[in-house]
Amino acid sequence: MTQTTTKTYLSKKTLVVTLGVLMSQAGFANNELPNTQPLEQYNQQRNQALQQQLQTNPTVHLDSKPFQAPAIKPNTNNTPNTPCFDIHSVSLANNPKGVFDFALKPYLAGNESVIGQCLNIDDINQLVSNVQNNIIDKGYVTTRVVISNQNIASGNLVLDIIPGYIAQIKANKLSDNLVLLDDGEPINFATAFAIEEGQLLNIRDIEQGLENFKRVPSADANFAIAPSSDVSVPGYSDLLIDYTQGRRWRVSAGIDDSGQKSTGQYQANVTLSLDNPMWHNDLFYVSYGHSLDGASNDVDDDSWNYNIGYTLPIDNSLLSITHNGYNYKQTVAGASEDYTYSGDSYNTEAMLSHLVHRDSHSKTYVKGGAFTKKQRNYIDDTEVEVQRRKTSGWKGGIAYETTVNGAQISSELMYQHGTGAFNALTPTESLFNEGSARAGIIKTNVDVNKPFELAGKQFNYHGLFKGQLAEEALVPADRFSIGGRYTVRGYDGERTLSGDHGALLRQDVTMMLGESAHGLYAGVDAGYVQMDNKIQDKQLLGHHLVGAAVGAKGYVKPLKTTYDVFAGFPVDSPESFADKDVVAGFSLGWQY
Template sequence: MALENHLHHFPSIESAALTANRLPMISPLMLGLGILMTPQVYAQTDPNRQIANDQIQRQQQQDAARQQALIPDPQVKIDTSSVAPTAVANQVDHNAPCFPIQQIGYTTLDSQALKDVHRFDFALAPTTHGKTRVLGKCLGVAQINQLVSDVQNRIIERGYATTRVVVGNQNLSTGKLTLTIIPGYIDSIQADTSQSKITISTSRAGLPTTFSTALPLQAGDILNIRDLETALENLKRVPTADADFSIVPSSENTAPGHSDILIEYTQNRKYRMGIGIDDSGAKATGKYQGNVTLSLDNPTNHNDLFYATYSHDLNSLGSSRENKHSDNYALGYVLPIKHWLLNATHSHYTYDQTVAGATQDYTYSGKSDTTNLGLSHLAHRDAKSKTYLNAGGFVKSQHNYIDDTEVDVQRRKIAGWTAGFSHDISFGTNQLKTQFSYQRGTGAFNAITPPESLFNEGTARTGIYKANANLSVPFKLGPPKALTQFSYHAALSGQYAEDALVPSERMAIGGRYTVRGFDGERTLSGDHGVLLRQDLSMALGSTPHAMYIGVDAGHVAMKHKTQDDLLLGHNLVGAAIGLKGQFSPITKLAMSYDVFTGYPISQPKGFGDKDWASGFSLNLEF
């Protein structure tokens, strides 16, 4: 067998393990002693292991980019002033008679609303406590109207757009000011699907089935615009669906504060197909990659999204494959349930390549599987921000082969959990998204203890702190009649490990997904790392095309100094210039593209031998 002919050229732990399988006279104890006596050989002289690590890190970056592209993240902001304009402040007349106010409270028009009065205590708090308190002061009619206006505005800002505050007839000489609050109740929720291009499944109540999991509100609730924003985001999460709403007077209850919600809901189709081509692969396993994607929109009629994608290197098509290829398939599913979001993904990746030995070439191949399950909960929402609590679990496995014989010691399986939170906030048209998480490996799902842990060179069962921040700033420049749209985007990410990590969990930099200007054939990776990507884009007139320039910088380091000293370097800086856009040559066909070239600004000596690193991607959806 060819395996024995070249194993002696790689004096690593993997070679020892395979040879042990062939030579029974070597006992497990002797093999174990040999392993413990040669940790640096394992760490430094295994080129096959480095090949596997590079492939896994590249695939993880591609998986993250694909998931971001295929799973929409709709953002809905409703201007409450357009739904219910706030009250206008009155001019204060200091010569008008006033009344000393010692107490301020609420009352309602009916006893049914009394149970909900406490919800609006927040609007009174500034008038009874703190620097703006008015208790003990003498208030005139204009000042009372101003107080009512302030209370009303606070209620509307909190999202209660149909709730009203008025002042009824009362005797203010008692020192008590009573405000009448009229909660804005939802009498009914109605749907208009007349403009939908496909038949919408309905429930027994006559509403679209999608409403049952999309709407965090129901008839009888107090209307809050924030709940409507969440509902619309859930309905719009399916790319082929759209939704809008209007608030109309109740058709059955003429009492003040009662309204109906009319939601216009449409869906154009139930599925989408996409094909694409790019040059994001590795030279050793096929640089040019083709992919096909099938997306099912709303397959269970609950605003869910399912996708299946398959990619294959184009280099090996129509050839004998020459032991150089890569395949990947990925599955994803997203289900929004009111204030919750379930997200599940699975990917499978295989590759093989020819590696030159001392006397003959051999085939080194591998396969990996990654499964993630996540659940997020919308914990807080206001007019400018949202906060989510996130939790999830993951399982990753990896197998490598030499001429179809598995290298047992390179087998990996890790599992663990993640927990954290994310916060999105808007500043006018600017948006900032931040995310913080903690990842911990465990022994779940028969996870394998990696050999690196024997030498304290890497473990999967330690804590990893991760953080991400994304800032988007659109702006316009130029003469008033010919303004040009610009956009600045910055993405900052980093991780810190409590202990040395196995290679698959390290942070890698260098390539189109991290630091542009490098082709990704070589990367720097470390237990700790930070990455900053920046883009400045300029729209080409009113077309959906834009030119952009980017500058990226990354830094990585190892937890232990002995490993850190072995790194070729710690920092990469690169720049890129490109053109991207989309167009529809015919109806129901959308094309998008991105073409760029990058230049390395700063790199360790001997890291790369290219002055420019270019790339492209072309995608069609129909």
């Protein structure tokens, strides 16, 4: 909901009595407890932004350099100087399990068919080049197509395939701080590649292996393909890997003003990252953050949080495990004295993704995993049991990445459903049909990055769309929330709009300052939310927010410092929702 406070609903007489005693002792005005849901949702958004920074997602696209050949132009004006051969059939020889059938298929039927055509030697050579191009475009860069001695006048044309196989995958140049197996190869080579010696060499598999290496920020890898030194059979090649591993630990720190005033607006964090802790191209990080201020200098209002993450790539799969915790404490004014209202929440998630398709410009993954969430609130040291939450569930979906005209596009479509696993509790809202923790939720997001040049200057467009559609009314923790620097800028995040269904569109255009790592940007954001229950929907202050922002960001190399400063402006919002004409913010980051 949008209000800063909300009445707490009770389900059992004993809970009513217990809560009534607590509220009577505290003397809360109007018998209302603070609504901490905006705090929880804002913390989730901050955690997601932090995880995106810490979990690298490299993309490697290698140029296969296919032969440049024009489309086939069959010889229709045969003369004695251009003898041709009537072609009745075309087939591939030495085609293991028909894996290269795709390369010839376009020329057996349709507009490009050569069947029934009269082809001269140039036409036949062009056909060979086109089939070769198709094979290379699929990544089989060491596979060759040739024409052996045959009687073409028979009308039966046979193209010979010389398949390109991997003879060995071995290290070429290595840094001296690696853990090696008995054969002298680095231990992390074993799980980097989804291919083995003796298999067909495909550059797409090499791309995947290089991406696995590069998931570790302090590591880098390159490769070369050379004729096999041990196998004399044509078509066998050695895959030579150059691999370097820098310092395996990294420290980063940051400060920003992304917190809430009631629990500390200024937030500081420090992160320790361990690269290759198990020597399998894995990454481990732990981050801790704490508020630097409180609601006032006279009270001990603050918040702290931590994040723990681990990622492990195995061939074409990626395992990701994250856990985070959040704790806040704020002072609430009572009728006769002030009391401390506090709470904590913990979220754990495990996800597994698997690459199911890859070509020269796109990748497709299937994903699945499970999650659990816990939340508790306290008045002084006494828990408000009616506000205790523990939910769990599973999620699954598909992710797609592609490059179109220089634009990098990442998209994801997920389905999430709550369950009773991990001793999940039935939330109070479910007892009043006001929200379920076991409802199905469809979530989607699309991320677009497109560099372009205008008036001699370099620009970059970034667009982000997020959407959520619920099958029924949700508990507050699962609702779609907008308002603040992580969603719709121009609003301070102290108040938000949230609903069971929602959509968000963020757009930025950044102008780079010359060849430097600094840029100026302007952005416009818009968000919409709606409740599934019509009565609850009418209680919302509004359904949409529109905001804008201008700012500067960049990297100061001598200081190893990143910065982002901005000013946001509310553009369109419900009446009395935006209480500031300008919302400024900043973030500073340091890496070692």
